[in-house]
Amino acid sequence: MWKEKKKVCLQKINTSEEAAVSEFYTTLTSTPKNSSGKMVGLQSDLIFEEIGHRIKEIGSQLVKKVNAVFQWDIMNGGIMVAQWTLDLKSGSGEIYRGASRKPANTVFVLSDHDFMELVLGKIKPQRAFLVGKVKVRGNILLGHKLEMILKDYVKF
Structure with missing residues (x-):
């Protein structure tokens, strides 16, 4: 039973980490860029x-x-x-x-x-x-x- 709880807990952590990384990646890739691929400035x-x-x-x-x-x-x-x-x-x-x-x-x-x-x-x-x-x-x-x-x- 302990192993199953630990496994579920680790899955939740991994899912949370994956979601955080995914959100971070989406933020980076959705930042406006100009035609040269550089981020748009101020x-x-x-x-x-x-x-x-x-x-x-x-x-x-x-x-x-x-x-x-x-x-x-x-x-x-x-x-x-x-x-x-x-x-x-x-x-x-x-x-x-x-x-x-x-x-x-x-x-x-x-x-x-x-x-x-x-x-x-x-x-x-x-x-x-x-x-x-x-x-x-x-x-x-x-x-x-x-x-x-x-x-x-x-x-x-």
Whole structure:
């Protein structure tokens, strides 16, 4: 009798483990992917990529006007999930994924959702800063300069 109870108990454990593994696998395989098979990134990734296209067109003009390096730390639940850097200090400018290769003049820390609200104009940058949705390290005045320049040149 003991062996039968043990066998039933082990079957339940194995079934539970199999269900958990199956659920985990389903979650992983159902995560949206792009055509290259990589997992789809954040909404902000699309915006940064678009900025990259614009930088190729007008980057040298922006470098002359801005002369600064900006970094965005995109957070989710207190954990950094992405970093983007906009270098408008050298050459014809560039934007790339990752931490700034040079000291950033201004670093913006915010969630992907809050970044999208800023880009879509649902919240003004000053308001987002005052209510704590955006944290800024470094020269905050350059952030304002960037906002004005991007408003003129980068249309989404």
